[in-house]
Amino acid sequence: MKTAQASIDLIALRHNYLRLKSLSGQQKLIAVIKGDAYGHGAVQLAKALPMADWFAVARVEEAEELIANGIDQPVLLLEGCFCADDLQRAAELKLATVIHCEEQLRDLEQSNLANPISIWLKIDTGMHRLGVHPEQVTEYVQRIERSGKLKGQVGFMSHFSCADDLSHPATLKQIECFSQAAFPYSGPKSLANSAGILFWPESQFNVARAGIALYGISPSLYHSGIDHQLLPVMTVTTRLIAVRQHTANQPVGYGETWHAKRDTKIGVIAMGYGDGYPRSAPAGTPVFINGRQVPIVGRVSMDMITVDLGPDAMDQVGDSVEMWGKNLPVETVAKHIGTIPYELTIKLTNRVARHYMDKVVEHCTV
């Protein structure tokens, strides 16, 4: 009997890629698969996306893993190289890298690379996390070109701070700032993340970068992926391991944080913070079992979660429970927990077996 597992639907993944690609107009679409593809498994997902124009990751080691597994599309390092050795390695692996600061530019100038490298200049258009100031763009471009280590043309990118909020004024300002700063140059330009692709058509340049939406998840707290015709890729299921008759006014779990208001049946689920389900999930956070949602009650333990099945429940030990996925949007679960879906999928631990579904529709024994 399988306990916690994450089923990864590669057909949904490809649907999402193509849907986002069509929403991106004429742009190339980078599939952002950093953080082990937000917990979905980067190598397996990259292999399932032969149509992807590009991949992007956040660490040289993440790119190395893709290349070691035979991925041959271009791979971009979103934050560039963190030291001269990384830059050397990136050039050997033929990665594209980002330059966002003086230190990275100096590493490039002082390097002795085996081959020239593709470079994207990151511009700070208002997020104030990484990037060069718009007024510094000319100087950076000149120095990159003079370094003699540039392959092709300098690309330009920037990142949104508030694009998931459909009415936030910062986004149009960032778009305007980026347009002006990159305007004089003919190299590729990339601004839109998932939220840009879905909500801000003005953010279309030549290259878009989709992370969360690729996994069928909405970047907005007020939508779920299906509102954008995206399909959830990950469904996390586990099993009921106990169904217990419970008496009114009795507590459940560590710290006695919850007491039953009536006689009921408590279900115990084989999933806990040891699997990556947040311990902070409050009572009331839903799980999906036998066609309905039921609330978590009491504290999340390392290996178990207790739910209130209701007095008339017919559920039995061994029944399948969905924590999030096709029947229960991860966006809904994240909202209850006070986090974002990104954090839920990426924090699943190795105890949750990833199971990849492709072409044949697999029969799930419930």
Ligand SMILES: *Cc1c(COP(=O)(O)O)cnc(C)c1O
């Ligand atoms: C992670 C990341 C993305 C993808 O963002 P989503 O909101 O998941 O689409 C795009 N660009 C950069 C620079 C990133 O770091």
